[in-house]
Amino acid sequence: MAGTYAGLVNSPVGRKLATQLGLPRPATLRRYAVGEPLVEGSVLVGGLGPAPVAERVRALLKSEGIDTVDELADGDRVAAVVADLTEAAEPSDLDALRALVAPALRGLRPSGRVIVVGREPSSANGFAQAATRRALEGITRSIGKELRAGATANLVLVGDGAEANADAAVRFLLSGRAAYVDGQVVRVGPGTPTEPADWAKPLAGKVAVVTGAARGIGASIADVLARDGATVLCVDIPAAGDSLARTANRVGGTALQLDVTADDAGRQILDHATARHGGLDIVVHNAGITRDKLLANMDQARWSSVLDVNLGSILRMNEVLLADGGIRDGGHVVLVSSIAGIAGNRGQTNYGASKAGVIGLVDALAADEGLRARGITVNAVAPGFIETEMTAKVPFATREVGRLLNSLNQGGLPVDVAETIAWFSQDANAGVTGNVVRVCGQSLLGA
């Protein structure tokens, strides 16, 4: 663990001291490794009434060789709880959630999971159902803050008739891939997911482009996409070409030295992907810069360079990449927003503008009839405090606060962001579009 605070409180002496003083002690998070089970232990699955999603989850877990239980016996410890509240219509229905989940929390295994499944409030019939459906978000987020030892709580809202499409979301949230995804709401809608032949290679045969792939989060995205079976076209500015070459060679992909703000950047990427790899299935717009200054001191160069790299270039590249003849039907587009685009950040008006703009863009693209008809999903991740070269330069006190001000009491790793992007890129996850999932350990900022 990179954090000095985390290192201290997990040392033998520090642990004792931290416990006595009531200081938070960051857990070592369970992260995905190829070949490991979805969860380590049995899963409590239940819900209200017929609980249609719970039924699917039992089948899914059975196919993975994971035991499920309907209720807890005394002293039982489970790795996760899945609570299907899709039928909840009255506030009094919510007690079913309490009754199912509460007994499991004390014995929840390290890096445990609580997944609440509900319905979209905006599609409710009547006031009571709308209020009840929305209440699930408050419960889930509060559970997230109550959990310890690396456990997380997330809410999955399933559209009517889209129950089958929730499998990929449940699978992701249970797994170590979602280690730093906490307190989030995932919306699953219509779409035609296709399961991979091998869940160890959910992106097999796919071609992905990752911008900003030379270092940090971008390099990690390339790693994870390649691990999941994709062929990765790695893009970064020519000046970062040496790091880019290392990434491309590590993942067995290709390197394209290119400034994403170039007028023909989209064309160059598409031509490269088509000529070298036969097409394009996954676009990850990760390239981004910061040029921080208080707005009072912000000059035009800082302002416009951030907006052009982080937002303008994406709009221009998309004109080619998302047009007919660009990304293949059924493809996936993933953008990278930021917690700063949700909560705002002092000194980051330009960055915050660009990253909030990314969310607006995801909303609009996901709603685009043309893209919907082609089965193309568009989603974004919004990283919180992630341990990178960039955050390593943040002053010590600010950095420690950033690390600790979240439910998991630690910063995330680039791989955590990458895992969420890889999940958005799965054909099995075709029901998820227009989502902005924060990878922030349930940060207090912008919550």
Add this chain to the structure above:
Amino acid sequence: MSPSASSSRSASRTSGQPRRAAVIGGNRIPFARQNAAYAKASNQDMLTAAIEGLVARHGLAGEQVGEVAAGAVLKHARDFNLTRESVLGSSLSARTPAYDVQQACGTGLEAAILVGNKIALGQIESGIAGGTDTASDAPIAVNEGLRETLLTLNRAKTPGQRVKALTGLRPSQLVPEIPRNVEPRTGLSMGEHMAQTAKQWGISREAQDEIAASSHHNLAAAYDRGFFDDLMTPFLGQTRDQNLRPDSTVEKLATLKPVFGRGEGATMTAGNSTPLTDGASAVLLGSDEWAQERGLPVLAHLVDAQTAAVDYVTGNEGLLMAPAYALPHLLARQGMKLQDFDLVEIHEAFAATVLTTLAAWESEEFCRDRLGLDAPIGALDRDRLNVNGSSLAAGHPFAATGGRIVASLAKMLHEKGSGARGLISICAAGGQGVMAILEAA
């Protein structure tokens, strides 16, 4: 090579035309001035970096290519297997064979010709040609006297013999052997040789400075339009050739003092001579089929090549004049004129090298008496010469220059369109010259 050797011009081809090797792409690291950015990088570090960038650009990680041929001019004894060691340190399959080539400044181009010829003959389907040189991490050897004493000591069998061998030790033997840029048979540096030739040909200082200034301007312009974005990978923080001076002018160059030649007639300065440089380059070659299978572009084909050598020791010819002798063989074999080439790359060892070579081809006397031609080869349109700059601006890490030029010229020809032809001319120590013709695919 004497002009009468032209009788064998067409004898080298067996029945049927062999296929042509494709130039697919290239990569080099920015060139750095001696004892500067790459002062602590070894030849192996740089060659590996050049190969790694090439591998990444073309998606060759884990692949076995037919062979890698590369070399260095200044080489440590430990680097006897430099290219193979670089391959082992790269992302290429460890089953990729490799060998070292060394032909002074012609090394890089000669390596490309070797690989290209094997592809043309169908012996391999793909290959990488490259070169690297460091003038900073130079091989310093023990003094020759000390070496002999140590070898005698090593051979000694009795204590008496050992003592006797040790009495051969002298304080003067502590002075190490440092590689020098001189011709062993004349004791003259390459610059001094060039100064003699330039004087014979009456090459003016102004003409040399013009060549140097345009080299810098052309290279800078090429950078500005992103020409090198797919030809170069940064190394150790360098993203551009360190020697490049975009603001160089003929006026500024005119203020420099001559460093080669003596007295009034001395015209060669640090500005119109290439500096000692560190760097590496690599070129990917292959058959058209191999490229097509991987969706890789074919920029150009290697059409023909010719090497020549002159007797600069006793034969009254300039050390760097060999390319002038190689050209007529190429022209005759290809049925071409110099003026048929859309682009010509003459390695700027010195600005004077370019100018004397051009002057020789224009000279009726030289073409008749030395090359055995009925008519002069004629003048070259300067607009076709080194259009994206050459060694005066980029620098010249000896063995890396060939790869730099092959990849750049292939791309330039590709931009011009199918069928465009380009000529490469590189002079080398020992009175040698290497030439090649590329044609846009």
